[in-house]
Amino acid sequence: MAAAVVPAAGRGERLGPGAPKALRELGGAPLLVHAVRALARSRAVGLVVVAAPPQGVAEVLGLLDSHGLDGKDIRVVAGGATRQESVRLGLAAIPDATEIVLVHDAARPLVPVEVVDAVVAAVRAGAEAVVPAVPLADTVKRVRPVPAGEPEPVLDTPDRASLRAVQTPQGFRRQVLVEVHAKALAEEAEGGSPVVTDDAGLVEHYGGQVVVVPGHEEAFKVTRPLDLVLAEAVLARRRASDGF
Numbered sequence: 001m002a003a004a005v006v007p008a009a010g011r012g013e014r015l016g017p018g019a020p021k022a023l024r025e026l027g028g029a030p031l032l033v034h035a036v037r038a039l040a041r042s043r044a045v046g047l048v049v050v051a052a053p054p055q056g057v058a059e060v061l062g063l064l065d066s067h068g069l070d071g072k073d074i075r076v077v078a079g080g081a082t083r084q085e086s087v088r089l090g091l092a093a094i095p096d097a098t099e100i101v102l103v104h105d106a107a108r109p110l111v112p113v114e115v116v117d118a119v120v121a122a123v124r125a126g127a128e129a130v131v132p133a134v135p136l137a138d139t140v141k142r143v144r145p146v147p148a149g150e151p152e153p154v155l156d157t158p159d160r161a162s163l164r165a166v167q168t169p170q171g172f173r174r175q176v177l178v179e180v181h182a183k184a185l186a187e188e189a190e191g192g193s194p195v196v197t198d199d200a201g202l203v204e205h206y207g208g209q210v211v212v213v214p215g216h217e218e219a220f221k222v223t224r225p226l227d228l229v230l231a232e233a234v235l236a237r238r239r240a241s242d243g244f
């Protein structure tokens, strides 16, 4: 059985004022509840550890309970000041005997179970780190940083065919994920720290091999207000079509 860590301790600054993002409502339930349900739908996942806002552990426990999330082992720990720290704290609550660990953003509430299963299958098949990803819809340009408000000079246009937009859940051999988080913590203690925004980035930083499997457009991250509008529409369509 795989276990999953759900980092849910972010503020959601880009979503605007209000409750911490993971506790904001989508179709009558917090984003976090949708994300945990999405993982719990997978028969490959036996344990879910939520890294909650540090002041909100009791509230998160109550919310999970009141939304009937039973049948799986679900634990809640206090998250940290960064996503990386929240994942590390969640990982510490996963038993050593677990071989496969997923890390899934609470902010990606609508990931289809097929994506969860595909990530687990790729780790089971031998990959040490797996990310779901989708091709880019827009042309991308690299720009030279300039003071705010000034037009940014374009440096170049990377070939879009070789770029992917990365989603979660990301899947890992547990030992690999534990090791890279421990190395990053040690680097931090020495005053440095790898600049990464996802867990696969840590594996890459320490020389590991990450592979990509197909993600899904509905696994998008709720980051800005428009994402919440889109998420409501996707959820309403699912509910209308199959009583989701």
Ligand SMILES: Nc1ccn([C@@H]2O[C@H](COP(=O)(O)OP(=O)(O)OP(=O)(O)O)[C@@H](O)[C@H]2O)c(=O)n1
Binding pocket: 006, 007, 008, 009, 010, 011, 012, 013, 014, 015, 021, 022, 051, 079, 080, 081, 082, 083, 084, 086, 087, 105, 106, 107, 108, 221, 222, 223
């Ligand atoms: N200290 C933190 C920061 C982020 N996260 C989690 O990491 C996921 C992805 O992060 P992001 O979308 O960037 O969330 P926020 O940090 O909350 O967003 P923002 O940067 O807009 O404040 C979210 O589920 C968020 O709750 C976390 O567990 N602990």
Ligand SMILES: C[C@](O)(CO)[C@H](O)COP(=O)(O)O
Binding pocket: 083, 105, 165, 166, 167, 168, 197, 198, 199, 221, 223
């Ligand atoms: C982990 C992630 O969701 C993969 O796309 C992303 O890297 C989180 O990044 P953010 O900078 O916290 O939005």
